[in-house]
Every structure is written in structure tokens, then in C-alpha cells.
Amino acid sequence: MARTGIKVCGITRPEDAAAATAAGVDAIGLVFHPASPRAVTPAQAAEVARAAGPLVTLVALFVDAPEALVHEVLAMVPVGLLQFHGSESPADCARFERPFLKALRMAPELAVEEAAAAYGAARGILLDSYRPGVPGGTGETFDWSRIPAALRPRLVLAGGLRPDNVGEAIARVGPAAVDVSGGVEAAPGLKDAARIEAFVAAVREADSSQTSQRASRR
DSSP states (O other), X not given: OOOOEEEEOOOOSHHXXXXXXXXXXXXXXXXXXXXXXXBOOHHHHHHHHHHSOTTSEEEEEESSXXXXXXXXXXXXXXXXXXXXXXXXXXXXXXXXXXXXXXXXXXXXXXOHHHHHHTTTTSSEEEEEOOBTTXXXXXXXOOOGGGSOGGGGGGEEEOSSOOTTTHHHHHHXXXXXXXXXXXXXXXXXXXXXXXXXXXXXXXXXXXXHHHHHHHHHTX
């Protein structure tokens, strides 16, 4: 069965990391952008990390962060993947010699395939909704038809995903992974365990449905 990866981003509490791990997610995101309501300090992130399962990837999210902050986080938190959500260049992303995701916001004028190609060294490309002046976490979806088919094997789909629409997203887009934040929250930065479980269940149901459809076409 095809398996869509699941990342829950913006975790701020150890209990939420534990709930995400219990639900079976693949990765949790830690936000190091002070303007975000989901921001954590390196010390807080280290506490959250201790509550995550041993095989859950910790993703550190930065928005045009000072290099010193990235190094501080790497020294204190067992980060498996970096995520750059600002205007970082390919060289900026690669300088830390860690696997990374590059987020692209789906502005109307964005040439998606060309922009993604510039970050060929990225482990994946995360596509998120665009709102002027807001680097992410808008809670809004975007036009999925703009996603180039060639990008899907390395695509992390974000932007307004919830338990009630992630199945449709997987059916229409076929991303390698999905990323949720506000869609599983009781309040910004405070995750809801039941919503995380519902989101994971919806992803797995969509995966099963996709596999059944492919089998029926053989």
C-alpha cells in the first residue's frame, strides 16, 4: 500500500509530541520563528523532543533566521531535518550540511516548477498557501491544480489541511507527505489529540483507497 508521510507542525508541548507519536505520525515540526504563535525556544524544543518517539523525525522550521540561531538549535535539539520557510537561497539552506525542506508559498505569480528546481538539493519541497506578509500557518488551502505532476514524488503538501479535507488532497494531488498544523489544534500551538488521531486515520484511509483503485485498474 502506498503510504503518505505525515508531519504535524507547530508543536509546543511535550504532551502534544507524545500524542502525535502515539497516533503514528512520521515527523513533528518545531517552529523557531518568534512572530509565530507556535514558536518555541531551543530549551522548550529540547523538552518536546524528549517526548517524541525514537523514530519520529524532528523538523526545525526557520524563517530567514540568523545563522547563530540555527546552530544553537542544532546543538540543543536532535533535529533530523531543517525546514526553511523564508527567502533563503539554495546556498543558505545547504550551509548547515543537514537534510532540508524548502517551503514555497503559492503566490499567484510563482512559477512553481522553476522555483522548486532551484532547490535541487532539498530533500523535499513544501508548498504552502500564500498570504502577503505571512510566512505560513494561514489555515487556508490553495489551488492544488497548480502543482506540477513532476513535483509530486518530493512534495510535502501544506496549507489548510484538516481531517475532513486531507483525503481529497491525497486523492487529487498524490503528495509524498502532508503537513498539518492549525487543522489539529484546539488553539494556536495547542494540539488536540483526538484531531491528530482523526487526521492520521483520514490519511491512512485515503492511502488504502488509492491502493484499491490502482488494483482495480489492473
